[in-house]
Amino acid sequence: MGKVAFVFPGxxxxxxxxxxxxxxxxxxxxxxxxxxxxxxxxxxxxxCFEGTEEELVKTENTQPAILTTSVAILKALEERGINCDYTAGLSLGEYTALVEANALDFNETVNLVKNRGKYMQEAVPEGKGGMAAILGLERSKILEAIKEARNYGVVDIANYNSPEQIVISGEVTPLKVAVSQSKELGAKKAVHLPVSAPFHSSLLEPAGEKLKKDLENVKVNDLEKIVITNVDAKPLRDKEEVKSSLVRQVSNSVLWCDSIIYMLDNGVDTFVEIGPGKSLKGFIKRIAKPLNKEVNVFSVSNLSGFEKVCDFFGKEV
Structure with missing residues (x-):
């Protein structure tokens, strides 16, 4: 078996x-x-357990809720002696990766991400921005669609999730234009996402500035694992880079596809998605396939997934 990566959802x-x-x-x-x-x-x-959907999807609740759930599952895996060489997380998930690497303290981080969620929501009034997933269109053509749409306002690439899925983000009108242009250029599908703000667009720079002030009071420890960042798709070299990377992440593209490719190229062949949902598992399979990389990919959001991972690593449940 090659190297192992723990990845965390956003x-x-x-x-x-x-x-x-x-x-x-x-x-x-x-x-x-x-x-x-x-x-x-x-x-x-x-x-998390019995709240309403409406309460859970409030950004300032969602972010600490996902972080807490992901770390809770992570601790159960670590208790069984299952560990990793690399770690990364999609957007919010990067905070879980930093907790996993012992760079950030969980108790501090859960408050940090609550504020992060609040700042991101406050940056753009509800209804003024949005996001859309473009399926089946190459990067260069999506950039072409965005270039045209920018005549109407702000629109950026938010997430490079996989070769087949890129998410765009921005103001309502240019977003609609970019979706229309993408379809004309051959996109298989373009779907407006049910989100409350245009995450990972330049419109969120004010949120990054507020987060920067909070981070000034947060202690960062030496990294005990290799953390691949969203903004550069490369490892953090030392703890001094952590804060600036997290500030940039708020309003810059999430290079998820590139991050997975980096890990594949550096010997990772087993990925364990830890936390709610299983979207990362799908992305990783779609990223690895055209590269002819054989990978083991697991998703641990429930006890069934936990048992499969324990069995794979030869650990008792």
Whole structure:
């Protein structure tokens, strides 16, 4: 077996009930939820387990909820002796990767991402911006579509998720123009996403500035794992790069496809997606296939996924 990477999901992966099976079955997972409740001063556990969909999708709840669930599942895996060489996370998931690498303290980070969610939501009034997924159109043609749409306002590439899926983000009118242009240029599908803000666009630079002030009071430790960042698709060289990378991430493209390719090229052949949902598993398979890379990809969002990973690594459940 080659190297192992732990990868963590971002906003959009959440669902009501996430993490409850781990809370009920593992004391280490229970401790994570209790610590989050104490740090936040709110019952994030109840929002995750039995809250309403409306409450969970509020950005300032979603971000700490996903982080907490992902770390709770991670701790259960680590307790079984399952570990990684590389780690990365999609957008918000990068904070979980930094906690996994012991660069950031979980109790501090859960508050940081709550504020991050609030700042991102406040940066653009609701209804003024949005996001859309473009399927089946190469990068150069999407850039062409965006160039035309920028005559009407701000629109940027938010996520390079896989060879077949690129997400764009921006103001409502130019976003619609870019979607229309993408279809004309041959996109198989273009879908407007149910999000409350134009994440990872230049419109969110004010949110990055607010986050920068919060990060000034956060302690960053030496990294114990190789963390691949969203903004550069390369490893963080030392702890001094962490804060600036997180500030840039708010309003820059998430280079997820490039990040996975970097890990594949450096000997990773086993990926474990840890947290709610399983979108990253699909992205990784679609990234590896045209490169003719044989990969093992697991998704651990429930006990069934946990058991499969334990079995693969030869660990008792």
């Amino acid at each position: 906003q959009g992966a959440q669902f009501v009930g996430m993490g409850k099976d781990f809370y009920d079955n593992f004391s280490v997972s229970r401790e994570v939820f209790e610590a989050a409740n104490e740090s936040l001063g709110t019952d994030i556990k109840s929002i």
